[in-house]
Amino acid sequence: MSDFTNAVTAAETALRDLFPETPLQLNDHLSARYGTEIWLKREDLTPVRSYKLRGAFNAMRKAIDAGSTRHFVCASAGNHAQGMAFACRHFGARGTIFMPVTTPQQKIAKTRIFGGDSVEIVLTGDYFDQTLAASQQFAAENSAAFLSPFDAADVIEGQATVAREILTQLPAPPDLVILPVGGGGLSAGMTGYMASAAPGTEFIFAEPQGGSSLKQSLAAGVQVTLPKVDSFVDGAAVARIGDLPFARLRGFSADQVLTAPEDRLCITMLDMLNVEGVVLEPAGALSIDVLQDLHATGQLTGKRVVCIVSGGNFDFERLPEVKERAQRYSGVKKYYILRLPQRPGALRDFLEMLGPDDDIARFEYLKKSARNFGSVLIGIETSDPANLTTLTAKLDAAGFTYQDITNDDLLAQFLI
Template sequence: MAKTVATYFPKIEDIKRAAKVIRQVADVTPLTQSIRYSKQFEANILLKREDLHRVRSYKIRGAFNKISSLSKEELAKGVVCASAGNHAQGVAFACNYLGIHGTVYMPSVTPKQKVEQTKMFGGEWVTVILVGDTFDDSSKAAMKACQEKGRTFVHPFDDPKTIEGQGTVGLEILDQTDLPIDYVFVAIGGGGLASGLIGVFNALSPNTKIIGVEPEGAPSMKTSMEKGVNTELIQIDKFVDGAAVQRVGDYTFAICKDHLHDMITIPEGKVCQTILDLYNRDAIVVEPAGALTIAALDYFKDEIKDKNVICIVSGSNNDITRTAEIKERALLYGKLKHYFIVRFPQRPGALKQFVAEILGPDDDITHFEYSKKSSKENAPAIVGIELKSPDDLEPLISRMKDKNFFGEYLNDKPDLFQYLI
């Protein structure tokens, strides 16, 4: 098996064949210029809107291509997959469309919106099982079910047919523009989309530089490339659920390590600010993984000037109930939201003094937890303060210390922060 993995590379004729297969379920998605980002980066920034599929992500491509390749006997037994959400919806849609039974394993922390969409697309043909805390937990449960029941596992990224289906994104891009493409930014979870794009551009546009982008809290591909061996991460931040895996694929690692021009990670807070900007300024709704490639542009602003740049907007399956967390993470990343343990003197008027003499004119208290202790001179409170500018932080802390209110600054104490906030 190791030899097969090491020698597999997606062929352009197989990707073109996949394009014909998926044509019946996957519309060609738009390639549109972003006027705002083009102006901001002095480049021609084009967005490949994979968020506009009927299942709202590119995953329908690989899922349908893989399932369509199965024999009648394999289809009759049914299929199994594991997914954090988008691949699940692609598999569910394919099962319903083709009339075959599927079982979808999803992490228990999957946003409710993605679970409900999967059930809706699958209808009577699909059973959803929530298990584990990560994609990798769900994947192990799904593989076990396959072995016990003799069903086919539809891998979300580490399968040639899946990779070739995802590669059809690249064919569409090249059909949609006559411009020479200098850069393609692609989000990487397991690496299936990136591997498919590499297959296309290696054959048809070899001068195009493909940049892989991962969330900072789940750098499985970057870590593996740095170590030279596919490495499983023990812990990951699952917030960017569409691109948070503990271990990338063996096929995809072998392809990406040799052919990606660069591999970078983006802080989750930066991703959140990009989500908010896209919604507020462009009326585009994206999930965290869908914002990764656009968030990466800041890190290449000098390199991409005057270039033709493609950002793959990979999906829009975002749950509105996550908005508060998205805003919070964005504010923390922008150094506009700060948490403190404030030691209030136990005397009348202490809180009034804090508001009048400690807070700046544009500061706002957004979080306050206080419990009065009658036997102590000072009582601690957890206070969250939103600033207008990051430059307002040091003056705020100075005023707290001068008036004896300062206790602890929590933002730079992650363990204590997670426990108290």
Template sequence: MVEAEKKITFPDVDNIYLAADRLRGVAVHTPLQENLNLSDKYGATIFLKREDLQVVRSYKIRGAYNKMASLPAEALAKGVVCASAGNHAQGLAYACRKMAVKGIIFMPTTTPNQKVKQVKLFGKEFVEVVLTGDTYDDAYNAAMEYVNAHDSTFVHPFDDLQVMEGQGTVGLEIFKDSNFKIDYLLMAIGGGGLASGVSTVFRQLSPRTKLIGVEPLGSPSMKVSIDEGHIIALDEIDKFVDGAAVKRPGNTTFEICRQNLDRVILIPEGKVCTTILQLYNEDAIVAEPAGALTIAALDFLKDEIKGKNVVCLVSGGNNDITRTEEIKERSLLYEGLKHYFIIRFPQRAGAMREFLDGVLGETDDITLFEYSKKTNRERGPALVGIELKYKADFEPLLKRMQDAKIQFEYLNDKPDLFEFLI
């Protein structure tokens, strides 16, 4: 006998209104702001929903608090548990402190110390952080063992009805604050909790709005699953956009996103990095990689959004300052401004000077040079990084190297070797 499929319960708009009542005085009603720079750039009216200005610098407090506030007193007395290395942990920690409920948060031992400190700061004495294992899966398994042993409540980061309804309050605020027709609404997708809650609101209150989910190119679990018609668990993902890097969407969030979203688009991680830097330099907005996803997506929609009203949901601003150099590097690589070579220089005096004078362009800059002289060899290999002022300078640089009969190997298009060396 074939077992019947488990019925999926979808979020309810009435419950999202109730969640908004619960969150009053806990979560901030974040602003919906027109961004003039982006509006001018795309010939559209671009609004940013600034969840990076939320009390824990991301929307995650909404779902965590709503879930906890929905629990009976006897469940709260046994405490709550989550597994997270990011914003969900901070949201739960803050909710525990506000409700004076004991929380156990399992985090991988690889979690940056800054994030661990932030969780403890938000949770104070109400939160205990347990560092275990090397991956999220290790932390999750440890959390579930604890839940089973102590009969505590596990607060899932996305695949939970009350969590989704809490996140859906972002959609209520957008709808309330907009005195105009919203043509496009862009939402980042990791596990799909935010997109599920917000899309539920808009499918009922603004059904003509095009709802676009945005995932990182390196972790496209929701798009792949929707395209295949069933949930796909990815073997490997790029974890750079850590707030949206999920190997497998939730059972419920998959069904909701498949039904509610018009489409899901994928954005290269390098483009996300460029957007992070532009937001900071041009608008003084500190966005984390997942928070910049929707704005990065505008370039890929520029033809169809001209003259339209577009809302980009900036999901968070917990950007670790220690990642700044990596963000710059990824941006330069994506924009075609940073190139790496192994160059085999003749082992004689003046060879390097000839390269600098005859090959390197006036605005080209050597940012990396690693060389050790080899005995009994005519040529010695050097690892060279060159930063260009303009993308168009690359082909002339290659031609000058070829004309000078420079022996070189280009590394940018050799991912395995490139990742090892850089």
């Protein structure tokens, strides 16, 4: 075995002091839908509901064993912070966790619960880059170890324990593993371990469409820093793949990276919640979401597939947004700016065009100053996208002036 394989084995053995291996479950719902074996590696069932605990634990274990430090620092508003906090309490080590000032109270409270008296939370910076700079400066000034969420060898080694568990849980190695990608630590670790332990296993990587740093970097042959990132998939929305992860992943093809539209991810999240009772954060749904793309091209046929479910830290206050985005993507909810004539009966004329399954979800006058016409923001929900196609045909035939702003990001940001 390679040095890396031996190190991952040692990490996994030590990890059992913290929590048992996470379940690997054959999912009947997804297997029936796609006509093949779909297994879910449930990293949402660790004590902190994500795999991030593995890397944080391993890096801290090795630093403590080496006697180099017992004070650890990180910058995170999510799963990495909670993983480090939990590990700090386990080791009785000191942790200083920097979070942006804008971090939701729910995430701050959970991190405090996991870390107890072992951690201090410092709120600083409106943006994460400011928070990161402050944490690194603090670590340097206090001789503490800065704990990267993905760009460190010991963290990558800890994340690779997911692969080792999978190979002990299945009678034979999987044909295909689908890996969610943010900074790349999980992918670098798992592919590195399986390269020697299961060389026949293939890999597909799943990134959010608004944060495809690995795909673009592989296409360019060098690391690419994205000029803009959609932050909806907050567990994987990274502008630049990690240096060390990219060095380990650069041998893969950009064609092996699939991108999941953020709104489509919402459909997957709701499907898993309503059908399976599984609560997933957006990043945790990535590997499941891209199954439909692989199925459409026949890449799932006859294969045993493992999807890494990376996390389940979902704030239910976001559920209305998730439902809204899912409806808009599936075409059963649309928003229009409608120009109504300022005359008696004009609104009634519009309402009579609605079908029996069409429901007005939003109605708001935007401008009333014009003498002849007034602008209205109107949202329509229905049971079938075809109903809204029928509605727009009726509007056209009646000569109404309207604009569909459902997919206009700028207008939607201000009006919806």
